[in-house]
Amino acid sequence: MRNIKVTIEYDGTGYHGWQSQENAISVQRVVEDAFKKLTGENIKIIGASRTDTGVHAYGQVANFFTESKIPGEKFFLAVNSLLPPDISIVHSEEVQEDFHSRFCAKGKKYKYLIYNDRAPSALLRSRAFHVPVPLKLEDMKKAAGFIPGKKDFSAFKASGSSVKDSVRTVTGIELQKKDNIIELTVSGDGFLYNMVRIIAGTLIDVGMGRIAPDELSSILESMDRTRAGRTAPAHGLYLVEVYY
Incomplete structure (x- = not known):
């Protein structure tokens, strides 16, 4: 399994925060659905910050594990066409397996x-x-x-x-x-x-x-x-x- 780190920009106006929840649209859920379409895998993405409803981000960081062969630095280009215009992956890279976007944050x-x-x-x-x-x-x-x-x-x-x-x-x-x-x-x-x-x-x-x-x-x-x-x-x- 490969560990991919992404940086995400989003307008939080239309979302009930970052974290996935029942009966509400979240940024995390939309991003996970896009990566699922891209890879065919049930992707679980881990965000560094659980931003609230209406909060925006220039630099939310997240990571996920995948068996996809897409180069780490190409993931953001491949997935953006599957995302709505108020969410954009602005950077992606492959990182070490032990990297965790939340627990490794300083x-x-x-x-x-x-x-x-x-x-x-x-x-x-x-x-x-x-x-x-x-x-x-x-x-x-x-x-x-x-x-x-x-x-x-x-x-x-x-x-x-x-x-x-x-x-x-x-x-x-x-x-x-x-x-x-x-x-x-x-x-x-x-x-x-x-x-x-x-x-x-x-x-x-x-x-x-x-x-x-x-x-x-x-x-x-x-x-x-x-x-x-x-x-x-x-x-x-x-x-x-x-x-x-």
């Missing part, structure tokens, strides 16, 4: 897009979160400065999460604005469920003046989810890259 990078203008964008309605009031970018940047490092991020964990260890290392965070779009980029060794969306929502609340920039320090120390801001909507979130 870190991930996400970005969150905020459309900051009084009027909504028709073209970005499913790809950026519309915030109609002016945001104070410098305050958001100041607040973001408290986030990097190895910390307990319980305050940025989805309510009801069963994860016992909430310690994660955020290696970088950046905010940039071009025209009416604010781009938040966050990288780290791993993220709690909804963690990036809660970080985004909290920084938006800072930009709106609901939370003072300096409060981020005490919010983190409190480990209290109710102290942090909203959970920003899924459609503004993108998985950019998985590090190995």
Whole structure:
């Protein structure tokens, strides 16, 4: 059996997340069906990140085992004609048998897009979160400065999460604005469920003046989810890259 690694780009608007589930269309299921048509095998593909409904990806990584003779570097060319236009395999290669897209990952990078203008964008309605009031970018940047490092991020964990260890290392965070779009980029060794969306929502609340920039320090120390801001909507979130 050969182990094939693929990098997948997708618009998550029309899907119930990455992971296969009953009675719902997922990215994983569509990709598996395409590889089944290509190889004639019942392919089970393993994704690095279980992105939620509506979340997009530039660089989702997955792997699968096959007996197909198609060269590893040609798989992406062969399968794309069998995929819908909102999913694309952008790279493929054969890797060692012990490679696992999720367990071998060393870190991930996400970005969150905020459309900051009084009027909504028709073209970005499913790809950026519309915030109609002016945001104070410098305050958001100041607040973001408290986030990097190895910390307990319980305050940025989805309510009801069963994860016992909430310690994660955020290696970088950046905010940039071009025209009416604010781009938040966050990288780290791993993220709690909804963690990036809660970080985004909290920084938006800072930009709106609901939370003072300096409060981020005490919010983190409190480990209290109710102290942090909203959970920003899924459609503004993108998985950019998985590090190995």
